Amino acid sequence: MLAFARLFVMLMIVLTVVYVSLSLYSRAQRRAKLEREWDEEGLEGDKRAFVKAGLVEYDSSLRRKLILGVYIVPLGLIGFIVYALNFQ
Amino acid sequence: MPLYVKGILWVCYLGGTFLLSGALVGAGFWRWVLWGGVGVLPVLLYSDYLKWVFWGFAWASFAAFLHYTLPQIDIVRVTDTYSKRIDFGENSIFWASEDVGTAASMSRDIFFIQGFRPNGRPVIYRNEDTGWGWPPYFKINTANLQAEANNLLSTEAAPRWVAIKHYGWRNEFLTIFPNAVSVRPVDGPDADRIPRTTIAILVVLAALIWAVWVRWRRFKAQRLDPALAGMDAALDQKRDGVSRWINSWRGKPRR
Numbered sequence: 001m002l003a004f005a006r007l008f009v010m011l012m013i014v015l016t017v018v019y020v021s022l023s024l025y026s027r028a029q030r031r032a033k034l035e036r037e038w039d040e041e042g043l044e045g046d047k048r049a050f051v052k053a054g055l056v057e058y059d060s061s062l063r064r065k066l067i068l069g070v071y072i073v074p075l076g077l078i079g080f081i082v083y084a085l086n087f088q
Numbered sequence: 089m090p091l092y093v094k095g096i097l098w099v100c101y102l103g104g105t106f107l108l109s110g111a112l113v114g115a116g117f118w119r120w121v122l123w124g125g126v127g128v129l130p131v132l133l134y135s136d137y138l139k140w141v142f143w144g145f146a147w148a149s150f151a152a153f154l155h156y157t158l159p160q161i162d163i164v165r166v167t168d169t170y171s172k173r174i175d176f177g178e179n180s181i182f183w184a185s186e187d188v189g190t191a192a193s194m195s196r197d198i199f200f201i202q203g204f205r206p207n208g209r210p211v212i213y214r215n216e217d218t219g220w221g222w223p224p225y226f227k228i229n230t231a232n233l234q235a236e237a238n239n240l241l242s243t244e245a246a247p248r249w250v251a252i253k254h255y256g257w258r259n260e261f262l263t264i265f266p267n268a269v270s271v272r273p274v275d276g277p278d279a280d281r282i283p284r285t286t287i288a289i290l291v292v293l294a295a296l297i298w299a300v301w302v303r304w305r306r307f308k309a310q311r312l313d314p315a316l317a318g319m320d321a322a323l324d325q326k327r328d329g330v331s332r333w334i335n336s337w338r339g340k341p342r343r
Binding site: 001007081087 | 185224225
C-alpha cells in the first residue's frame with residue numbers, strides 16, 4: 001500500500017499545481033475579456049464594479065467547475081486502466 | 089580566434105569542469121550527471137554541428153523510450169510457462185516491480201511465458217507486476233495472467249494461436265525480456281495485431297508536443313527575441329569587448 005500512497009501523493013501534488021495554475025489563468029482570461037468588453041462597447045459607469053460583477057458570475061459558472069476535470073480525468077483514467085487490464 | 093585555440097580552450101573547460109564536479113560530489117554517478125549538465129551540455133549547445141548531434145540523440149532516446157514503454161501485440165503459440173529466480177544485476181532497470189504488497193528485494197522468483205512466433209522464432213516474456221510504479225500499466229494480476237497463459241498451452245502439431253500484449257525489449261546481451269500484459273486466444277497466426285492503444289497515445293502525444301511547440305515559437309518571437317535583441321544592441325553600444333568575445337565563440341556571424 002506504501003507504493004500506492006506514494007503514487008497518490010505525488011499525483012495529488014502535481015495535479016494541484018496544475019489545478020491552481022489553470023484556475024488563475026482562466027480567471028485572468030475572464031478578467032481580460034470583461035475589460036475588453038467594457039472598452040469596446042463603451043459602457044458608462046464604474047468599470048471596476050462591472051468587472052467584479054462579471055467575475056462573481058464566473059465564480060459560480062460551469063466553466064470554472066470544469067477545471068476540476070484536472071483531478072477527475074487522470075484519476076478516472078487510472079481507475080479505468082486498473083479495471084480494464086486486470087479484471088476483464 | 090584561431091580554431092585550435094578554441095579547441096584547446098574547450099578541452100580545458102571540459103577537463104576543468106570534470107575535475108571540479110569530482111571535487112564537489114565525489115566520484116560516481118552524480119559526478120557524471122553534474123559534468124554532463126555543466127561541462128558537456130554547454131559545449132554541445134554552443135557549437136552548431138554538435139547542437140544537431142545533441143538534439144538528434146535526444147529525440148532518438150525519446151523514440152527508444154516510447155518503443156520500450158508502449159504496448160505492442162505479438163501472435164504466438166505458447167509452449168511453456170515457468171518461474172525462475174533472477175538476481176538483478178546491471179540489467180536491474182529493465183525489470184519491473186515486486187508483486188503489489190510484497191517486499192522489494194534484489195532477487196526474486198519471476199514468472200516466464202515462452203512461445204513461438206508463426207515464423208518459428210522463439211519468444212520469451214517475463215510476467216511481472218508493474219504495480220503503482222513505472223510504466224503506468226497498473227498491472228497487479230501477474231498470477232492470474234500466468235494461469236491464463238498456462239491454460240492456452242499448445243504444441244507445434246496442434247497450435248493454438250494467442251495474442252500477447254506486451255511492452256519492453258528482448259535483449260540477449262543483457263538478459264532482458266518484454267513484460268506480458270495480457271493474453272487472449274485468436275483465430276490464427278494472421279490475426280490482427282494493430283496496437284490501437286499505442287496509436288492513440290502517440291496521436292495524443294504528438295498533438296501535445298505540437299501545441300507546446302507552437303506556443304513556444306510564438307512566445308519566443310513575441311517576447312524572447314525582442315528582449316535579446318535589445319540586450320544585444322545595448323551591449324554593442326557600449327562597444328564592450330566582452331560581447332564580441334562571446335560572439336566569436338559561436339558559429340554564427342553577428343547580427
